[in-house]
Amino acid sequence: MNILEKYFSLPDFKKIDFTFLSLFLFLTLFGLLAVATASIEFSDSLTGDPLNFTKRQFIHLIVGLLLFGLFLSVPLTFWESFDRIFLGFGIFLLILVLIPGIGIEVNGAHRWLRIGPIGFQPSEIMKFITIVYVAGYSVRRLKDLQSHWFAFFKPAVLVVLVVSLILMQPDLGTSAVIFVTVLGMLFVSGVHIRQFILVIGLGFLGILSLIYFVPWRWERIISFMDPWANQYEGGYQLTLSLMAIGRGDWFGVGLGEGLMKLGYLPDAHTDFIFSIVVEEMGLFTAIIIIATLFFLSFRSFYIGRKALQRNLYFGFFISYGVAILIGLHTFINVGVAIGLLPTKGLTLPFISYGGTNLLIMCCLCALVLRVDQETKSSMPAINIPRRVSL
Amino acid sequence: MISRVTYYSGRSFFIQILFLLGFTLLIIKLIYLQVFQDEFIKEQVDSRTILESSIPAKRGKILDRNDRLLALDVKGYTVIADLNLFKPSQLEIDFLADSIEMEVNKIERILKKKRGHVEIIRHIGEGKKRRLQNMNLKGIFFKQNLRRSYPQLEISSHVVGITDIDRKGIQGAELVFNKMLKGKNGVFSGIRSPIGIVDGERNSAEEGLDLKLTIDIRLQSLAYHELKKAVENSGAESGSIVIVNPKTAHILSLTNYPSFNPSDRSDIKDLSVFRNRATIDVFEPGSVLKPLAMAAIVNSGKVDRNIKINTSPGWIEYGGYKTSDFRDYGTLGLSDIISYSSNVGMVMLCKDQESKYLIDFFSNFGLGSRPSNILIPSREGFLPEASSLSNRDKVSSCYGYGISMSTLQIAQAFQVFANKGVFKELTLFYDEELTSPKPDFRVLSEDTTRFINNMMIETVNSKSGTARRARIEGKKVAGKTGTAEKKKKNGKKSYSASFSGFVPANDPILLGVIVLHGLTKEEHSGGTIAAPIFSRVVGQSLHTLESGS
Numbered sequence: 022m023n024i025l026e027k028y029f030s031l032p033d034f035k036k037i038d039f040t041f042l043s044l045f046l047f048l049t050l051f052g053l054l055a056v057a058t059a060s061i062e063f064s065d066s067l068t069g070d071p072l073n074f075t076k077r078q079f080i081h082l083i084v085g086l087l088l089f090g091l092f093l094s095v096p097l098t099f100w101e102s103f104d105r106i107f108l109g110f111g112i113f114l115l116i117l118v119l120i121p122g123i124g125i126e127v128n129g130a131h132r133w134l135r136i137g138p139i140g141f142q143p144s145e146i147m148k149f150i151t152i153v154y155v156a157g158y159s160v161r162r163l164k165d166l167q168s169h170w171f172a173f174f175k176p177a178v179l180v181v182l183v184v185s186l187i188l189m190q191p192d193l194g195t196s197a198v199i200f201v202t203v204l205g206m207l208f209v210s211g212v213h214i215r216q217f218i219l220v221i222g223l224g225f226l227g228i229l230s231l232i233y234f235v236p237w238r239w240e241r242i243i244s245f246m247d248p249w250a251n252q253y254e255g256g257y258q259l260t261l262s263l264m265a266i267g268r269g270d271w272f273g274v275g276l277g278e279g280l281m282k283l284g285y286l287p288d289a290h291t292d293f294i295f296s297i298v299v300e301e302m303g304l305f306t307a308i309i310i311i312a313t314l315f316f317l318s319f320r321s322f323y324i325g326r327k328a329l330q331r332n333l334y335f336g337f338f339i340s341y342g343v344a345i346l347i348g349l350h351t352f353i354n355v356g357v358a359i360g361l362l363p364t365k366g367l368t369l370p371f372i373s374y375g376g377t378n379l380l381i382m383c384c385l386c387a388l389v390l391r392v393d394q395e396t397k398s399s400m401p402a403i404n405i406p407r408r409v410s411l
Numbered sequence: 412m413i414s415r416v417t418y419y420s421g422r423s424f425f426i427q428i429l430f431l432l433g434f435t436l437l438i439i440k441l442i443y444l445q446v447f448q449d450e451f452i453k454e455q456v457d458s459r460t461i462l463e464s465s466i467p468a469k470r471g472k473i474l475d476r477n478d479r480l481l482a483l484d485v486k487g488y489t490v491i492a493d494l495n496l497f498k499p500s501q502l503e504i505d506f507l508a509d510s511i512e513m514e515v516n517k518i519e520r521i522l523k524k525k526r527g528h529v530e531i532i533r534h535i536g537e538g539k540k541r542r543l544q545n546m547n548l549k550g551i552f553f554k555q556n557l558r559r560s561y562p563q564l565e566i567s568s569h570v571v572g573i574t575d576i577d578r579k580g581i582q583g584a585e586l587v588f589n590k591m592l593k594g595k596n597g598v599f600s601g602i603r604s605p606i607g608i609v610d611g612e613r614n615s616a617e618e619g620l621d622l623k624l625t626i627d628i629r630l631q632s633l634a635y636h637e638l639k640k641a642v643e644n645s646g647a648e649s650g651s652i653v654i655v656n657p658k659t660a661h662i663l664s665l666t667n668y669p670s671f672n673p674s675d676r677s678d679i680k681d682l683s684v685f686r687n688r689a690t691i692d693v694f695e696p697g698s699v700l701k702p703l704a705m706a707a708i709v710n711s712g713k714v715d716r717n718i719k720i721n722t723s724p725g726w727i728e729y730g731g732y733k734t735s736d737f738r739d740y741g742t743l744g745l746s747d748i749i750s751y752s753s754n755v756g757m758v759m760l761c762k763d764q765e766s767k768y769l770i771d772f773f774s775n776f777g778l779g780s781r782p783s784n785i786l787i788p789s790r791e792g793f794l795p796e797a798s799s800l801s802n803r804d805k806v807s808s809c810y811g812y813g814i815s816m817s818t819l820q821i822a823q824a825f826q827v828f829a830n831k832g833v834f835k836e837l838t839l840f841y842d843e844e845l846t847s848p849k850p851d852f853r854v855l856s857e858d859t860t861r862f863i864n865n866m867m868i869e870t871v872n873s874k875s876g877t878a879r880r881a882r883i884e885g886k887k888v889a890g891k892t893g894t895a896e897k898k899k900k901n902g903k904k905s906y907s908a909s910f911s912g913f914v915p916a917n918d919p920i921l922l923g924v925i926v927l928h929g930l931t932k933e934e935h936s937g938g939t940i941a942a943p944i945f946s947r948v949v950g951q952s953l954h955t956l957e958s959g960s
Binding site: 062209211252260266267268280283284299307308315318348352355360361 | 433436442444459460
């Protein structure tokens, strides 16, 4: 069989999950609008063109949609077959980014690689690769995972390696999201609950110690408890974020009328774009956006469950991984912006400015839709009950 | 197979429940923020974003009678440092100190504050501001403001007055008409952001109204410089000059020495320089009061105008007290008593007058009451009650002892002689609506006034008069000298020399009072010290008014 035939098949658009697709498209388009209004001042002061960031994000979106189409046309077997190669490639990139002179340093963090004019974040790509790898591994060692603790140990070590590399950038937010996503995927794969709790315990202990022994992280935690008490130091961003939300009321001050993006709130177009959305478009719009994001996550769970009913384990794990990633990302980002969680740099999926992030989200969504496609074109599995009592 | 599905559905259900919980948590917190913390957060927003700054109103100008500037507001700049942005190197601090002429350690002390905006210097001119601007220091801002400027410096400072650091009048006309001069501050209220002002509304300031004084700065300046010279040459402690137009009762000049520069008061240690001595320092006037007493005597009708009085042997004992003349003048007419300034003559004439009549008569000339129409701080001096007056007190009041008054009150009293016997209250303010003078009233008949004035003409113009040195070339001067003695604490004698007179005598344009205090040298009489000042100051003033320059 021709390789192209094997690894490229156009999807059947009639069978596409329109709910998932429209949620995805709505979020990306809304994201472009949000970036347009939130980045105006920052873009202007940095580049002299208030719409520079918007234009760039538009290009990201076009490329993202092209990738979306491409990944939708790639059979899942492709990913399932080469997942280990991708993982190796991903780890290679993560090491590359840490090498001085190759990785680009911004504000003391090494997060960027550059090929010609295009810069990208390996840690974002790693989200995709980790989900694909863990899904592939889980399928391969399904039996062992449920019986031998070593089967659980192997991916755990690899993930710890990946997470450690990302931590060295340093990027605690992304590390935590990847770590928890993998845990979630392994959890549904059926590992023993005792092993699982052990790993969770160790993981959280690790994260806690990382927070406690790095002074500025500890400071963030402290200031998150009472941001108003030190609003010019640790609580700076959070109080301004809360002010943006407070200014918004139910219906917002009007699109483009926001004040906090005018030099007040740092990262208004990236990690704190949610606050600007509330300020300008109000709490109602904001709740709709959160609900849409969670809806997308739940739709992904749903698609995963459908795949499981057809014994498509790889698709099942992929969908669950994406669902957990999107839901978690949303929860952490919004939680940080409203003071529910300590300040931690993490983007709001589809909405925040950022090329690699948007591209990866497009790819992941394409993956989920591909799962749906393959589920629908597979033979129905016979007589598998949806719930079984123990 | 079945067991697997069990894991999947049970655990996936658990995860989805967790997510639903997370979602709910977010919504609850958001609504909590909106419903319960909204007010608090909005207050915080306001405190960060609302900008309210007052726009200072331009204070009204103070002008002299010919609209020359005595006080005005000039634009300046306050230098403000935003300590969050301003992180100067030592070199930059040195440059800063140099360009605004401030001490380095003073600046460093100001910069020690941790954050926020601090004022480095209050008011610098356009030149210093430009120099500073050229240095392009990050975090340094300029706020335009207004400063009071007094172009006449120390010449008119007591009358014009001063303002404090908040531009509030605290002395002189600045104090009296503060409300009218200050205008109404405007306000700018807007919304600011770190990149600048986003939106705002401006309520413009209302400028204060101008105030016009009766002072003629040309005369004021003349008087000040002559007075300064005279005080320094004579060894006096202080001096005052008041020049008045007797017909309008406008004060054309009110000068004291020592004075002060109202624009630079930082180095003043002796606070007495702030005192407007001409209205506040009261003293026993001495012989300069004799024309008043003589007017009372003539006006009483008890004395024949052609009476001759023998003042030999040059002293008299009355009421248990001996009064002496400078020398034995022999037999004198009424006019001679004034021109020789004979104390003995005054005692002999006065002893037949009733106390009450005398005191009431003096009080009609403004003695013992505050010259309230000038509005600036003044004292009423001392005029005794008629009932408490002993015989000795009565006769000594006729040559100016036992009574105290200010320089301005002398001018007020002589205004009657220079205005055909009609009392008109002196004023400092050109616009009549601003003041409330007592209605004019006749104190002396024109005839009596002319009779007394002739005595004062003699005093200046006769060969033996005491005020010969008050003469002005080409004009007939009428006036009276005074030399009052004051014992100091250390037993040394100190004298006040005075002269009060007007010119031209038959139709006066100018009335001038010269007083010097604290004379201790040989030369200390009104005739030798004060009269020549009158001649120079009033003579030149007359010339200035006539030539119109």
